Amino acid sequence: MRRRELLLAAGTATLATPAAALGKTPTEGDVLLDLMRREQSAKLAYGAALKALGSQAPQELVTIRRHESDHADALTTELAAVGLGRPLRPPLSGAAQELAEASDRRAVLEASVMLEDELVDAYRQSLPLLPDAKIAMTVATILASHAQHRFIVGLAAGGSGS
Amino acid sequence: MVTRRALLAAGAGTLLTACGPRDEPATSRQDVLDEQLKVTNAAVAAGAPRARARAAKLEAAGAKAPAGSGPSGLDHAYEAEGRALTSYVQAIGASRADRDLYGELVADAAAGKSELARELKIDPLPSAFPGEPK
Numbered sequence: 001m002r003r004r005e006l007l008l009a010a011g012t013a014t015l016a017t018p019a020a021a022l023g024k025t026p027t028e029g030d031v032l033l034d035l036m037r038r039e040q041s042a043k044l045a046y047g048a049a050l051k052a053l054g055s056q057a058p059q060e061l062v063t064i065r066r067h068e069s070d071h072a073d074a075l076t077t078e079l080a081a082v083g084l085g086r087p088l089r090p091p092l093s094g095a096a097q098e099l100a101e102a103s104d105r106r107a108v109l110e111a112s113v114m115l116e117d118e119l120v121d122a123y124r125q126s127l128p129l130l131p132d133a134k135i136a137m138t139v140a141t142i143l144a145s146h147a148q149h150r151f152i153v154g155l156a157a158g159g160s161g162s
Numbered sequence: 163m164v165t166r167r168a169l170l171a172a173g174a175g176t177l178l179t180a181c182g183p184r185d186e187p188a189t190s191r192q193d194v195l196d197e198q199l200k201v202t203n204a205a206v207a208a209g210a211p212r213a214r215a216r217a218a219k220l221e222a223a224g225a226k227a228p229a230g231s232g233p234s235g236l237d238h239a240y241e242a243e244g245r246a247l248t249s250y251v252q253a254i255g256a257s258r259a260d261r262d263l264y265g266e267l268v269a270d271a272a273a274g275k276s277e278l279a280r281e282l283k284i285d286p287l288p289s290a291f292p293g294e295p296k
Binding site: 060063064066067070071074120123124127128131133134136137138140141142143144145146147148149150151152155 | 270280292
């Protein structure tokens with residue numbers, strides 16, 4: 001198993017919902033809580049990466065961190081709509097932890113690519129599990145945002161974007 | 163994000179549809195698929211490089227629509243890709259059956275819009291909620 005696959009597996013396992021762990025279909029609230037924890041982790045990880053790089057940090061990462069914060073705020077609204085509050089931020093794991101611990105530009109961008117891959121996958125997989133059309137559409141716009149992040153950090157990392 | 167006002171408007175629309183004549187069909191899965199192919203073909207005609215592959219996926223899922231037409235070029239491709247993205251987001255709200263496919267289209271069109279924005283030398287990340295219906 002490659003390093004990227006190991007990290008993705010670790011991220012998925014740590015953030016898996018209790019319902020999924022028990023083999024049950026997750027509720028709308030379970031799905032939203034999982035996405036919220038991912039956004040909270042991403043925001044923290046990008047914040048740590050920006051601090052580590054200081055003035056060398058790509059401007060795109062500042063924008064992306066702001067977007068993660070906006071996504072978390074939007075998910076807070078959707079959680080309230082299903083009667084749930086904002087969860088406590090989980091411990092960092094997987095690509096988010098890798099990003100938070102990265103100390104140079106190359107490592108930051110490589111971890112960012114892995115993190116955005118994780119987020120795109122998580123949002124895509126969540127869509128069929130959301131019965132409320134409005135919530136599903138909000139989640140779809142956040143999926144679009146992460147796909148754009150993935151493209152931009154992929155280019156910055158020296159790849160083709162996607 | 164999609165606002166409460168949009169939700170109320172959608173709810174009112176559903177209610178009005180339910181109160182309409184019995185022989186007036188609600189929007190079907192096929193209608194939604196066909197509409198997505200229509201906007202995707204428009205993006206192909208405008209010159210959006212990724213749109214052709216998305217059109218093929220929609221056709222494989224059974225969508226039918228005529229070829230697109232209209233002006234082409236970077237500006238037109240960027241605008242058409244944005245319209246396609248918004249349409250796919252709306253399709254996710256309208257049809258739960260094909261959300262796997264529409265999720266894939268959302269991700270691809272969003273990346274395509276950023277790609278075109280870079281070529282146009284404009285902000286490739288202008289919103290935290292790309293494709294949000296206005």
